[in-house]
Amino acid sequence: MTNKHSETSFFITAEEAADQLGVSRATLYAYVSRGLLRAHPTDSDSRRNCYARDDVVDLAGKRRRGRKPVDIAKSTLDWGMPVLESAITLIRDGQLYYRTNNAVALSERASLEDVACLLWDLPQADELEITPSVLPDGWHLLKAHYAKVPIIEALLPLFAIASEDGQTGIWQCDEARLASGAATLLGALFACITGCCPDRHPLHVQLATAWGQGPVGADLVRQALVLCADHELNASSFTARCVASTEASLRMAIIGGLAALSGGRHGGMTERIETAWQAIDPDNMTAHIRRQLAAGVEFPGFGHPLYPQGDARAKALLGSILPDFRFADEIVETMRALTGKAPSIDFALVAMRRYLGLPEGAAFCVFALGRSVGWIAHALEQRRQGQLIRPRAVYVGPDPGSSA
Known part of the structure; x- marks a missing residue:
């Protein structure tokens, strides 16, 4: 990863972020689409993102503190963290994707x-x-x-x-x-x-x-x-x-x-x-x-x-x-x-x-x-x-x- 911040330890890869959070890559991306975590582009590959280590640590802490049944139920069933993992559709940064294909772009021809x-x-x-x-x-x-x-x-x-x-x-x-x-x-x-x-x-x-x-x-x-x-x-x-x-x-x-x-x-x-x-x-x-x-x-x-x-x-x-x-x-x-x-x-x-x-x-x-x-x-x-x-x-x- 060649992001200009990567020479320090401030940024980590998607794989490392998912590992620290104990979730799959799909759930990590869902966190981004929900505004719970911010993705930062890398200089070498616009398709790959990195994540601020402090942000990941903070989110992981919130997840650990919120594992009481009441907190889980409230957060997952009311526009909160996803209750299921899915590879079908992604909503991120105001855009809708069907299996990585932009739905609006698809609607122009499909x-x-x-x-x-x-x-x-x-x-x-x-x-x-x-x-x-x-x-x-x-x-x-x-x-x-x-x-x-x-x-x-x-x-x-x-x-x-x-x-x-x-x-x-x-x-x-x-x-x-x-x-x-x-x-x-x-x-x-x-x-x-x-x-x-x-x-x-x-x-x-x-x-x-x-x-x-x-x-x-x-x-x-x-x-x-x-x-x-x-x-x-x-x-x-x-x-x-x-x-x-x-x-x-x-x-x-x-x-x-x-x-x-x-x-x-x-x-x-x-x-x-x-x-x-x-x-x-x-x-x-x-x-x-x-x-x-x-x-x-x-x-x-x-x-x-x-x-x-x-x-x-x-x-x-x-x-x-x-x-x-x-x-x-x-x-x-x-x-x-x-x-x-x-x-x-x-x-x-x-x-x-x-x-x-x-x-x-x-x-x-x-x-x-x-x-x-x-x-x-x-x-x-x-x-x-x-x-x-x-x-x-x-x-x-x-x-x-x-x-x-």
């Missing part, structure tokens, strides 16, 4: 199928194709039954039925068949969104066609799907991992992911944004939002704990929309001026839906279809690790030994 191949890391996945799935008898009647139900509520029960094939346990025991089997699950989710069985065209093209879009719309949908594919240990991906850790099927992991995604603090945020957007007085937007903020009601979809300088995913997707969508641009600029907060990917998905005139609920559907690739990746990784996820609770109720 399809969701390309990203699935990358994240799943499976044999036979290099030429992934979403083949038509066989929908069970009566499924279209069920789809018609749920037609008047918001898609955020209908998608899970529809997928649970559409993905039943009786062969799940068989192909999931065969590593060579996992890629095609997982692709069939994506196809089933696509069918639930559009009502059509997938063909052999890329999923973004099929979605765009189903929604009456041309090449411009198809490319925006493609970009959104890629940007939604994974986001480290978010609530739905963690749920999928918990399900997979019990040796449940990939299908069940997706069902768990869909349940978590529907919540208003996750994928259901898109519905909250739609409601807030609809309520805006278009003739006096700034005053409307200012009154809401004064009443303690924030416009949803702005600010993200992992992106203090703004969500890179939202910036990429909105970059193709805001120049031609004045109303959305005014919302962004008003929120920036009043709160200093930048839009999140949830806001960007709603802006895309409205810009293209997609059906109601399409923002959530794009989120779900894209993120299902990540759920499968996390489920596969958790199964390979072979560990049951079973955190302990910090009991805060009455002491059972106390008198009534």
Whole structure:
């Protein structure tokens, strides 16, 4: 290492830092992405970083002092240190990476199928194709039954039925068949969104066609799907991992992911944004939002704990929309001026839906279809690790030994 400080003992390598902390390199990098440790570039190789010895010693001390069960539970489950090790996704310095590939850069050219191949890391996945799935008898009647139900509520029960094939346990025991089997699950989710069985065209093209879009719309949908594919240990991906850790099927992991995604603090945020957007007085937007903020009601979809300088995913997707969508641009600029907060990917998905005139609920559907690739990746990784996820609770109720 030839960092100008390395001639002293002030700086150590990543290997030495990980060893002193007693963690893997992946966890060391996670500490950096969380702002718990600072990485310093070396002069000889921009791809390698070094770490201040004093910073590492200080962090190691904090970890030793915080090993009480209560401290561990509080730090790991509330935007703290990672609870699991993963090689799938990294968030660092305001950027998102899929297996070391910058997600925003990937979104400029890749399809969701390309990203699935990358994240799943499976044999036979290099030429992934979403083949038509066989929908069970009566499924279209069920789809018609749920037609008047918001898609955020209908998608899970529809997928649970559409993905039943009786062969799940068989192909999931065969590593060579996992890629095609997982692709069939994506196809089933696509069918639930559009009502059509997938063909052999890329999923973004099929979605765009189903929604009456041309090449411009198809490319925006493609970009959104890629940007939604994974986001480290978010609530739905963690749920999928918990399900997979019990040796449940990939299908069940997706069902768990869909349940978590529907919540208003996750994928259901898109519905909250739609409601807030609809309520805006278009003739006096700034005053409307200012009154809401004064009443303690924030416009949803702005600010993200992992992106203090703004969500890179939202910036990429909105970059193709805001120049031609004045109303959305005014919302962004008003929120920036009043709160200093930048839009999140949830806001960007709603802006895309409205810009293209997609059906109601399409923002959530794009989120779900894209993120299902990540759920499968996390489920596969958790199964390979072979560990049951079973955190302990910090009991805060009455002491059972106390008198009534």
